[in-house]
Amino acid sequence: MSVMLTVRKLKKLWFGLILTFFVYYFGVLTHIFELDFDTSFRYPYDGDIEEFVHQLRANSTPKVPPINPYNFYFSKPCIEKCRNVESLRLVFLVKSAPENWERRVAIRSSWGFEHRFSDVEIRTVFLLGERSDQELQQRLDKEAGKFNDLVQANFTDNYYNNTFKTMMGFTWAVKYCANSRFYIFVDDDYFVSTKNLLRFIRHPTAYPSYLEPTNQRKLQQFDFDLDENVRLYAGFVFKSAPHRHRTSKWYVSLDEYPYDMWPPYVTAGAYVLSREALLDMYYASLYTKHFRFDDIYVGLLAFKCKIEPFHCDDFHFNKLEYSPEGYKYVVATHGYKDQMELMNVWTQQRSKGYA
Numbered sequence: 037m038s039v040m041l042t043v044r045k046l047k048k049l050w051f052g053l054i055l056t057f058f059v060y061y062f063g064v065l066t067h068i069f070e071l072d073f074d075t076s077f078r079y080p081y082d083g084d085i086e087e088f089v090h091q092l093r094a095n096s097t098p099k100v101p102p103i104n105p106y107n108f109y110f111s112k113p114c115i116e117k118c119r120n121v122e123s124l125r126l127v128f129l130v131k132s133a134p135e136n137w138e139r140r141v142a143i144r145s146s147w148g149f150e151h152r153f154s155d156v157e158i159r160t161v162f163l164l165g166e167r168s169d170q171e172l173q174q175r176l177d178k179e180a181g182k183f184n185d186l187v188q189a190n191f192t193d194n195y196y197n198n199t200f201k202t203m204m205g206f207t208w209a210v211k212y213c214a215n216s217r218f219y220i221f222v223d224d225d226y227f228v229s230t231k232n233l234l235r236f237i238r239h240p241t242a243y244p245s246y247l248e249p250t251n252q253r254k255l256q257q258f259d260f261d262l263d264e265n266v267r268l269y270a271g272f273v274f275k276s277a278p279h280r281h282r283t284s285k286w287y288v289s290l291d292e293y294p295y296d297m298w299p300p301y302v303t304a305g306a307y308v309l310s311r312e313a314l315l316d317m318y319y320a321s322l323y324t325k326h327f328r329f330d331d332i333y334v335g336l337l338a339f340k341c342k343i344e345p346f347h348c349d350d351f352h353f354n355k356l357e358y359s360p361e362g363y364k365y366v367v368a369t370h371g372y373k374d375q376m377e378l379m380n381v382w383t384q385q386r387s388k389g390y391a
C-alpha cells in the first residue's frame with residue numbers, strides 16, 4: 037500500500053520535473069513575460085534623441101551628454117581613401133577577419149574593384165579589429181602598405197564583437213569618408229554585383245527585377261524622394277521575434293531585451309545606407325546602448341531615427357544557388373567563402389553583363 041503510494045508520488049514528481057524542464061527549455065514563461073513591442077518599446081537612452089542628432093550634426097552641444105561613445109583608436113585610419121574625391125558615389129565597407137587575406141585579394145579584383153566604371157567613383161575598405169598574434173599583424177601591416185585599404189581599430193576582432201566592427205565602420209565613414217552618396221556594409225564571404233548595386237541605388241523602388249514580366253513581384257509602397265536627402269537603409273528586411281529557446285545561438289534573456297519583437301532590421305551581411313541615413317544613425321548611436329547583435333543594433337539605430345528599412349528580395353542572406361541566368365538581378369548573396377568560386381562566378385557574371 038505505502039509502496040504504491042510512493043511510486044505514484046514519484047511518477048507525479050517525474051512528470052512535474054519533465055514539464056518544468058520543457059517550460060524552461062522552450063522559454064514558455066519567457067514568452068509570457070515578454071512586453072509588447074508596439075505599445076511599450078523603450079531602449080536607453082530613453083527619450084527623443086532626434087533633437088540631439090540634429091544638434092550634433094550642426095556642431096552644437098545637446099543638453100544630455102552621449103551615453104555611449106564608441107571610443108576607437110584607428111591604428112590604420114586610411115585617411116587618404118576618400119579625400120578630395122569628387123562625386124564619390126559608393127563606398128564598400130567590407131567586414132573582414134584578419135586572416136582572410138585571400139578573400140580580400142579576390143574582392144579587390146572583383147566586386148570591390150575601384151575602377152570598375154570610369155564614370156563612377158567607388159572606394160573599398162576592409163574593416164578589421166586587433167588580434168594578439170604578432171605575425172598576423174605584421175602581415176596586415178604589409179598588406180596595408182601595399183593596398184592602402186585596411187581600416188583597423190583597437191577592439192578584439194572576433195565574432196562576438198561584430199557590433200564594434202560595425203560601429204567602427206560607421207565612425208570611420210563619418211570621420212574620414214563622409215563625402216560619399218551611398219555606403220554598403222558587406223561581409224567578406226559575399227558575392228556582390230557592383231553593376232546591379234549601382235542600378236539599385238539609382239532607383240530602389242523600380243529596381244529592374246520588379247519590371248520583369250515573368251517576375252511580377254509587388255512594387256513596394258514607399259514614399260521617399262530620391263533627392264540628396266533620402267535616408268535609405270536597404271537590404272533584406274526582417275520583422276522577427278527574439279529567440280527564447282535556451283540552446284539557440286541567438287538566445288536572448290528578458291533582462292537583455294524584454295520585447296516580443298525586434299525592431300525591423302536588415303540582415304547584417306549586406307546593407308546599403310545613404311549618406312543622410314549614415315550620419316543620422318551614427319549620431320543616434322551615441323545615445324543608443326550597445327547591443328551584441330550588430331544587425332539588431334543597426335535596426336535599433338534606424339528605429340530611433342524613424343528610418344524605415346527598405347526591403348529588396350535581391351539581397352540574399354542565404355546562398356542563392358548559382359546559375360548564370362539566375363544571378364541576373366542579384367545585388368548581393370551570401371555563401372562565397374571560397375575565393376576561387378567567387379572569381380569564377382564574378383568572371384562569368386561580368387561577361388554576361390550582369391555584374
Ligand SMILES: *[C@@H]1O[C@H](CO)[C@@H](O)[C@H](O)[C@H]1NC(C)=O
Pocket residue numbers: 107108109190191
Ligand atoms: C581604444 O583607444 C582609445 C583611445 O586611446 C581608448 O579610449 C579606448 O578605451 C580604447 N578601446 C579599447 C576597447 O581598448
Ligand SMILES: *[C@@H]1O[C@H](CO)[C@@H](O)[C@H](O)[C@H]1NC(C)=O
Pocket residue numbers: 190191192193194196197200
Ligand atoms: C570585444 O573587444 C573588447 C575590446 O578589445 C574586449 O575588451 C572584449 O573582450 C571583446 N569582447 C569579446 C566578447 O570578445
